[in-house]
Amino acid sequence: MEPRAGEPAAENVRWLLEQWTTALVSAIESMTEVRPDIQWAEPAAEGENAKLLCWEQGFSEIPGPALWITAPETTWADLGGRTLRAAGIEAPEPADARNTYLEILSQSLGSVAQSLGARLGKEVVCERGTERPQPGPAAHRASVTLGYPEGPLGMEIAFHPGLLAALDRGIEDRLAPAPGETGAALASAAPGAVPPSPKNIDLLLDVELPVSVSFGRAQLPIKDVLKLTTGSIVELNRSVNEPVEILVNGWVVARGEVVVVEGNYGVRIQHIMSRQDRLRSLK
Numbered sequence: 001m002e003p004r005a006g007e008p009a010a011e012n013v014r015w016l017l018e019q020w021t022t023a024l025v026s027a028i029e030s031m032t033e034v035r036p037d038i039q040w041a042e043p044a045a046e047g048e049n050a051k052l053l054c055w056e057q058g059f060s061e062i063p064g065p066a067l068w069i070t071a072p073e074t075t076w077a078d079l080g081g082r083t084l085r086a087a088g089i090e091a092p093e094p095a096d097a098r099n100t101y102l103e104i105l106s107q108s109l110g111s112v113a114q115s116l117g118a119r120l121g122k123e124v125v126c127e128r129g130t131e132r133p134q135p136g137p138a139a140h141r142a143s144v145t146l147g148y149p150e151g152p153l154g155m156e157i158a159f160h161p162g163l164l165a166a167l168d169r170g171i172e173d174r175l176a177p178a179p180g181e182t183g184a185a186l187a188s189a190a191p192g193a194v195p196p197s198p199k200n201i202d203l204l205l206d207v208e209l210p211v212s213v214s215f216g217r218a219q220l221p222i223k224d225v226l227k228l229t230t231g232s233i234v235e236l237n238r239s240v241n242e243p244v245e246i247l248v249n250g251w252v253v254a255r256g257e258v259v260v261v262e263g264n265y266g267v268r269i270q271h272i273m274s275r276q277d278r279l280r281s282l283k
Contacts, residue, residue: 012164012167012168013140013142013159013164015119015167016067016112016159016163016167017040017142017144017157019111019112019115020108020109020111020112020157021038021040021144022111023107023108023109023110023111023112023115024038024104024105024108024144025038025146026108026111027104027107027108027111028079028082028083028104028146030107030219030221031083031086031100031104031221031222032082032083032086033086033221034082034148036146036147036148036153037146037147038144038145038146038147039144039145039147040142040143040144040145041142041143041145042142042143043141043142043143043156051072051073052070052071052072052073052134053070053071053072053073053076053098053101053131054068054069054070054131054132054133054134054135055068055069055070055102055105055129055130055131055132056068056129056130056131056132056135056136057069057105057109057126057127057129058126058127058128058129059112059113059116059124059125059126059127059163060123060124060125060126060127061116061117061120061122061123061124061166062116062124062162062163062166063162063166064160064162065136065160065162066159066160066162066163067157067158067159067160067163068132068135068136068138068157068158068160069105069155069156069157070134070135070155070156070157070158071101071153071154071155071156072154074153074154075101075146075153075154075155076097076098076101077094077097077098077101078153079097079100079101079104079146079153080092080096080097080098080099080100080101080104081097083100083101083104083222084096084097084100086221086222086223087221087222087223087226088223088226105129106126106129109126109129110126113125113126114250116167117249117250118249118250119167120166120167123209123210123249135156135158136158136160137160137161138158138159138160138161139159139160139161139164140158140159140164141156141157141158141159142156142157142158143155143156144156144157209248209249210248210249210250211246211247211248212246212247213244213245213246213247213267214244214245214247214252215236215238215244215258216236216237216238216244217236217237217238218234218235218236218237220234243255243256243257243270243271244256244257244258244267246267246269252273253272253273254269254270254271254272254273255269255270255271256268256269256270256271257270
């Protein structure tokens with residue numbers, strides 16, 4: 001969907017579409033080992049389909065429902081079936097295909113929640129979603145097409161006005177000058193820039209952020225995940241001699257080695273990222 005000149009919240013709509021479609025194809029690829037092409041455009045005229053599956057999703061920090069994703073049976077059955085066949089289930093039941101499709105949506109929307117959190121500067125998580133007969137009142141809608149050699153699969157996403165308003169407010173709050181701050185300082189606070197003065201950072205010093213340690217990552221097809229049992233070993237992409245990563249709010253801020261402190265695991269910091277990188281992690 002190409003934003004029109006002067007269209008309200010067009011930049012936020014494009015950003016949301018990019019975040020969700022990227023997460024969607026990544027989730028599909030991780031489950032089926034095939035990455036479809038994806039495009040979005042203005043929604044086409046609605047046709048009759050008695051088996052549309054409309055999923056309503058909300059996010060913490062966003063009042064009310066945030067978005068709706070609608071797919072005809074041809075799409076959700078195909079995506080769910082592809083995933084189950086990749087896991088070795090040759091003749092999946094329609095109910096299983098439907099639930100698997102919803103799991104794909106769940107993964108993609110979880111990534112959107114993380115992106116919203118980074119953009120708003122606070123933790124955002126998916127709330128409990130639900131099915132609806134049809135989308136609610138939407139400010140913007142877009143049709144999404146997944147390209148496969150066998151033929152395209154269509155979906156539609158609709159954004160609630162509250163979601164776009166929350167994004168507008170979040171950006172305004174982050175760019176608003178502190179009392180006495182000059183216009184030059186405001187200009188330096190544009191997205192991607194690090195303020196030269198720490199005055200505004202003082203307002204954040206008591207904010208709690210999630211801290212986690214990454215020992216490594218692995219990517220497995222569903223057929224291998226289904227084979228995991230007690231005693232199975234998952235090989236990570238990091239050797240035992242490599243430092244682990246310390247993440248704050250999902251951003252890497254330091255690296256270190258694992259230690260044991262009074263019977264508990266800990267990490268001795270060996271390398272800290274630059275001050276600018278650590279400030280960016282607060283966004």
